[in-house]
Amino acid sequence: MPDGLTPDQAAFWAAFLASPTAPPDAGARFHSVFAIGSGSDAGAALILSGVKTATSSLPAEFEGTTPPIPGSLSLLTGAAGRPMGIIETLSITALPLAQMDDAFRIAYAEWPDQASFERGMIEWYQGLDPNFTADTPLLAERFRLIWPND
Structure with a gap:
């Protein structure tokens, strides 16, 4: 079981591992607990509905650890860290906001x-890093929801 999970998150992860959806190496592919923005149910709902399949992070957010790589699995949470799904990283690329296209x-x-x-990205990231500009590199991640998959 990954370290640092709440009891609810650990139970959710265990249920995923016991599901037919979980790949045989899922335990080794766990990366992190993942929330949209400040961890809202609305952000998680966008992912659960299949509408949201991309996100971004400042490289500094992974200080002391490594960013996800393609194939990494993360536990999606909503408000108060409530577990809501498992996502798989498909790609992650260092890319400044100025180079993110309409498809992203x-x-x-x-x-x-x-x-x-x-405008929204600059406002959000300047709240984390006052020196953030459209030319600041971000980690642009594409992912897919793999569980629950109903």
């Missing part, structure tokens, strides 16, 4: 157009 924005699923995407 659509997969991000949080802003209706490229201009609001850029």
Whole structure:
């Protein structure tokens, strides 16, 4: 069992591992507990509905650990760390906001157009790093929900 999980998260992870969906090496592929923004149910619902299939992070968010790699599995949480799903990283690329295209924005699923995407991303990331600009490298991640898969 991965370290640092709450009892609810550990039970959710164990249920996933016991499901027919879990790959045989799922335990070795666990990366982290993952939340959208500050961990809202609304952000998790976008993923659970299949609408949101991309996210991003500042490289500094992985200080002391490694970022996910393709094939990594992460436990998706909502409000208060409540477990809601398991996602698999498909790709992760260092990319500044200025180079994120409309296809990535659509997969991000949080802003209706490229201009609001850029404004929203700058506002969010400047809250984490006041020096953030559209040219600051981010880790642009594509993922898919693998459980629950109904």
